[in-house]
Amino acid sequence: MSQIATYYWPGQTHFGYGAVQRVGAEAKALGVQRQVFIVTDGGVVAAGLLQPVLDALAAAGLAATVFDQTPPNPTTTAVDTAAAQFRESGAELVIGLGGGSAIDAAKAVRILAGGPAGAKIAEYALMLGDKVRPLPTVPQMPPMIAIPTTAGTGAEVTPWGVITDPARKLKMGVGGPATIPTVALIDPALTLTLPPHLTAATGMDALTHLIEAYVSTNAAPIALDALIVGGIGRIGRFLRLAVAQPAHEQAREEVMLASMLGGIAISSRWLGAAHSLAHQLSGIANVHHGLACALMLPAQMQFSLPGALERYAQVAQVLAPRPVVGSVREEAERAVTAVRQLMQDTNLPLRLRDVGVTEAMIPELADNAIIDLNWTTNPRAITRNQMEALYKETF
């Protein structure tokens, strides 16, 4: 029985050095006449990445209101506040400028801007058992331009944002096909100043997207396979270099391309249990998202091997190529080893105890992970207790 394959493609995407300089022209092409609203964070401003965007907008005769208070894991409070400021500003467009956090927050602002005044972002949460307020349609929402300053989340081409509800210590998804950013300006130059530890962590987020999408049970969008394989190979060849030589322009460009491909992959094929597990590390212990993914990926892969042996073996061939000498099973195991090796080469920690997680947190981490729907497309079905075991193993 063949399945209908559903593809969610990016919006209009401009990729390459200098792409960010198009922001004014692109805003105007979207019908903006006076005012835009930029969602970003303090780190982006401090890195000097906001000013060129403001300059390009000014050159096109456009003014900007800036919300630069996005927390590293954007909260419901921050998003609700930013959305209120958007309404006051009279802006005609939302720009998300930053890593996944700022772009996700911008997506959430866009949703709130298209919904009834006074609605809160928590009402749009895509959680098991939660009552979801219907997502606004494209004409109801302002258009959005996404400008990534990290190479990892691929949020500039995906439909969803992840927002943390501090009261419930939960990360929740918001969004849907309508919230894929209208335009993405992907400029590797913005990542040239990203410090090595963030380069490594965000790059591992991209790799986790690519691998989880490759082995996802939602395999029908099969035409993405070639893109995914291309993305995994780029991480394997260039992430070490981008960490070791931060100003290496080609390495930065290749890793950013891999990040975009990861975003395209998960938009149609979705994720797996590594993200269900990782989200809780951020929600409960405030671990950086990419680092959290990297930490959980090896154990989740090892657990999931029986559900996708051939595909994991192919991951090994792309991530760490060599002539095939072992069985499919041995090659699949080699994919796990290759991920661990990449983490070591990029100076990432391998254990939860090294990133501020305590053993006492593990039961709550598992309770929350099982209600995070990303695991539903994991190649091997997983229970709450198996999740607890993976946390313990990684601890």
Ligand SMILES: [Fe+2]
């Ligand atoms: Fe991710």
